[in-house]
Amino acid sequence: MEILQNFHPETLLNTLICLIAAFFLGALIGLERQYRQRNAGLRTNVLVSVGAAVFVDLANRLGSHEAAVHVIAYVVYGVGFLGAGTIMKEGADVRGLNTAATLWGSAAVGACAGASLLAEAILAAFFVLSANTLLRPAVNWINRKPIDEKSSEMTYVLCAVAPREEQKAALATVEALLEGHHYPVADLDVQPFGDDGIEITATLLATSVDSAELDDIVAHLVAKSYIEQAYWNSSASD
Numbered sequence: 001m002e003i004l005q006n007f008h009p010e011t012l013l014n015t016l017i018c019l020i021a022a023f024f025l026g027a028l029i030g031l032e033r034q035y036r037q038r039n040a041g042l043r044t045n046v047l048v049s050v051g052a053a054v055f056v057d058l059a060n061r062l063g064s065h066e067a068a069v070h071v072i073a074y075v076v077y078g079v080g081f082l083g084a085g086t087i088m089k090e091g092a093d094v095r096g097l098n099t100a101a102t103l104w105g106s107a108a109v110g111a112c113a114g115a116s117l118l119a120e121a122i123l124a125a126f127f128v129l130s131a132n133t134l135l136r137p138a139v140n141w142i143n144r145k146p147i148d149e150k151s152s153e154m155t156y157v158l159c160a161v162a163p164r165e166e167q168k169a170a171l172a173t174v175e176a177l178l179e180g181h182h183y184p185v186a187d188l189d190v191q192p193f194g195d196d197g198i199e200i201t202a203t204l205l206a207t208s209v210d211s212a213e214l215d216d217i218v219a220h221l222v223a224k225s226y227i228e229q230a231y232w233n234s235s236a237s238d
Helices: 009-035 042-062 065-084 097-114 120-134 136-144 164-179 211-224
Strands: 088-090 093-095 152-165 188-191 197-206 229-236
Touching: 009 042, 009 097, 009 120, 042 097, 065 097, 097 120, 120 197, 152 164, 152 211, 164 188, 164 197, 164 211, 211 229
Parallel strands: none
Antiparallel strands: 088 093, 152 197, 152 229, 188 197
């Protein structure tokens, strides 16, 4: 029977050790994510790590190291799709990039374990954990620093609300004011606002936007009888 022919206690023990290592190292990474209430927490990181280890170990047993290398490439590709599911866009902000990168790191840890490179798997887990913990104080310190609008890439969003019947005039005014200040529009969107209104959202990508000029644009918009309200906000882009 092929099942009995493929049963080798020593090989099975090696697989068991690899999967145990992938399980516990993935759990270490996942515990930090779970503690911080991230979308991909303890179970997700463990499953990614163990899954990667199983695929790589299977390729090693059925093929060779060369086959395992090909499988690792597919694991990286597959985890990329999994990580994409954790990324969400909220207005001008993008959330979940760190979670997706952590899943990628968990897969790398599992791949090392599955390839019987336990020391490398431990090192990889250490650096993934370090990135999520030791670097956090530095990130918080940088985030608390005032943003230099001249040197930082920012996303600026200008919004104007007008009655639905005045959409054409309001849209033309927004475009004319931005063009007059030489601010190229990356995206211009019109959405319903309330029962009979519309909201115009102009997204600007620039490194030299002057806050005072945007305030001036808003003041000109509000002065128009067909503009009910106008405002702008900004956020740092990756």
